[in-house]
Amino acid sequence: MAVSLHHVVIDTHDLPGLARFWCGVLDWRVLSEKPREVVIGPGEFAETGICFMPVSDPKAVKNRLHFDLAPDDQEAEVERILALGARRVDIGQSGAVGWVVLADPEGNEFCVLRPKASLIAFRDDRPS
Template sequence: MAVSLHHIVVDAHDLPGLAAFWCAALDWRVLSEKEREVVIGTDPSAPTGICFMPVTDEKTVKNRLHFDLAPDDQDAEVERLLALGARRVDIGQGEARSWVVLADPEGNEFCVLRPRGSLIEFAD
């Protein structure tokens, strides 16, 4: 039996707004927009996309799952994401880390890493 990762689902209050942020952040586009679901990705045949689904409850704790973004230029990318509406957050990561922790407009944490050469290349 074959299986693949289809969507990463993100709970949201403002589906179009959060989808617009992540489209700008990732240079993706909205592929489908319905009242209770917005799907973004590179194109409809891409292997994986992000699906935003509505919730009514407020976010209260640190995410158990988050995105790691690996740009060519970490400092420039952090500034670009802040201009798009992200904000810096402290989740206890400390000052001496190689990544920067930000939150999207709804408070979902994500990391901006230094440039990477592979999926298994890690640095503190």
């Protein structure tokens, strides 16, 4: 392959604050911290990470890209992430969906899906 994903970049006002929030959510660590960028990842030699870059303009609309997190226990993870500083948001989802929509401290939406085991069962039940 000639190309691979290196980083997902998130624009932010508070580089270290948002990086530490996502480190807490993902159980990752800060890999590099400079005045104009903070990079986090699961480990020093990880192929992909998240890079936080500074911006001055505020977030104005719903994300065009978001993370879907697949936990073992959706309810417990939602409560843990809320305690880290996330908040619940309504982006028009119905009550019958299998995910919970949250926003990080700067308003970037992301989803916490139903438990991993139910996602695997769903994939395994699809016709071939």
